[in-house]
Amino acid sequence: MRALWTTKTGDTVSTELTELPDDTLMPGDVTVDVDFSSINYKDGMAIMGRPGIIRNHPLVPGIDFVGTVADAAAGSGFAPGDRVILNGWGVGETHHGGLAERARVKSEWLVPLPEAISPQRAAAIGTAGFTAMLAVLALERSGALENDGSVLVTGAAGGVGSIAIAVLSRLGHRVTASTGRLDEADYLRSLGASDVIDRAQFSEPGKPLQEQRWIAAVDSAGGNTLANVLAQLEYGGTVAACGLAESAGLPSTVLPFILRSANLMGINSVNAPHALRVQAWDRLARNLDLELLDSLTTTVGLTDAKGVAEQILAGQVRGRTVVDVRR
Numbered sequence: 001m002r003a004l005w006t007t008k009t010g011d012t013v014s015t016e017l018t019e020l021p022d023d024t025l026m027p028g029d030v031t032v033d034v035d036f037s038s039i040n041y042k043d044g045m046a047i048m049g050r051p052g053i054i055r056n057h058p059l060v061p062g063i064d065f066v067g068t069v070a071d072a073a074a075g076s077g078f079a080p081g082d083r084v085i086l087n088g089w090g091v092g093e094t095h096h097g098g099l100a101e102r103a104r105v106k107s108e109w110l111v112p113l114p115e116a117i118s119p120q121r122a123a124a125i126g127t128a129g130f131t132a133m134l135a136v137l138a139l140e141r142s143g144a145l146e147n148d149g150s151v152l153v154t155g156a157a158g159g160v161g162s163i164a165i166a167v168l169s170r171l172g173h174r175v176t177a178s179t180g181r182l183d184e185a186d187y188l189r190s191l192g193a194s195d196v197i198d199r200a201q202f203s204e205p206g207k208p209l210q211e212q213r214w215i216a217a218v219d220s221a222g223g224n225t226l227a228n229v230l231a232q233l234e235y236g237g238t239v240a241a242c243g244l245a246e247s248a249g250l251p252s253t254v255l256p257f258i259l260r261s262a263n264l265m266g267i268n269s270v271n272a273p274h275a276l277r278v279q280a281w282d283r284l285a286r287n288l289d290l291e292l293l294d295s296l297t298t299t300v301g302l303t304d305a306k307g308v309a310e311q312i313l314a315g316q317v318r319g320r321t322v323v324d325v326r327r
């Protein structure tokens with residue numbers, strides 16, 4: 001099978017396209033012919049050798065894939081020909097991942113592909129879009145989206161941000177997009193953002209309580225951005241914290257929590273329980289405009305995946321990038 005292969009020699013990590021024997025695959029009760037994978041921020045980190053993602057080298061990177069079951073053990077709940085999605089579970093981190101023509105995984109990690117979504121579109125949603133929907137579900141559970149007002153999405157032109165905007169606006173919310181790429185304002189408006197603002201206004205340390213602007217927010221940045229968003233939440237507002245594109249730090253105080261009843265909800269797509277995964281994919285099938293999804297998607301072959309990994313770390317990737325592993 002063709003695969004990306006990340007190796008480590010001393011302190012040097014490198015990723016190359018190679019041919020691997022099928023017996024490279026790790027234990028699992030379902031073998032999947034991968035149709036499509038994608039490049040998420042985490043894949044960029046893994047492929048480019050940033051520490052903390054791949055825990056055991058050598059490894060096939062790729063934290064998600066969409067494919068067709070080739071072989072399934074009795075009792076796995078799957079049969080050859082079934083279309084399946086995988087997001088997370090340490091795939092592409094500790095277990096061979098999706099940037100290959102085949103994968104072998106545990107059946108409990110797989111979610112059936114909803115009928116309304118094609119394999120390529122499911123990969124376009126990928127872990128980023130799945131995470132965006134987990135964030136929307138968390139905001140809904142908090143009750144914050146029942147209030148009138150604006151929802152802020154940071155990291156707006158990235159994968160999580162783009163899909164969060166598309167879903168929230170389709171659900172009827174007024175969405176403000178925060179971006180470092182103001183030249184992408186037309187793109188962000190095409191996804192449904194009502195307002196586009198410069199992320200620079202969130203990137204410096206700010207006061208612990210600021211003017212109340214947002215009923216809710218989806219944050220991919222962390223750091224000063226998340227601290228400032230917390231300080232700008234309306235009473236009872238909620239931030240769903242997904243990422244650390246700015247920083248893993250959170251230089252905040254308890255004041256937004258004890259004086260404005262702010263809520264901070266964490267989002268973890270890797271270990272999300274199965275029932276929540278099925279719910280999120282069902283909601284994506286119903287609440288994401290799939291033609292709009294096409295407009296934010298670029299498709300590349302396995303040969304180009306490494307270049308995209310480099311670009312995503314540089315903040316140069318707009319929306320989502322699907323990898324057609326047969327190309």
Ligand SMILES: NC(=O)c1ccc[n+]([C@@H]2O[C@H](COP(=O)([O-])OP(=O)(O)OC[C@H]3O[C@@H](n4cnc5c(N)ncnc54)[C@H](OP(=O)(O)O)[C@@H]3O)[C@@H](O)[C@H]2O)c1
Nearest residue numbers: 041131155156157158159160179180243244245246268269
């Ligand atoms: N919790 C989870 O389970 C989970 C799942 C998926 C992703 N994530 C995390 O979520 C984040 C987004 O992932 P992604 O795949 O959507 O990546 P992405 O496509 O690269 O999007 C990240 C976006 O963040 C913005 N950004 C970059 N540097 C920034 C900075 N210094 N300050 C503020 N914003 C900055 C950029 O948007 P603009 O150019 O529009 O400003 C960039 O496009 C990453 O940190 C990723 O690790 C977490």
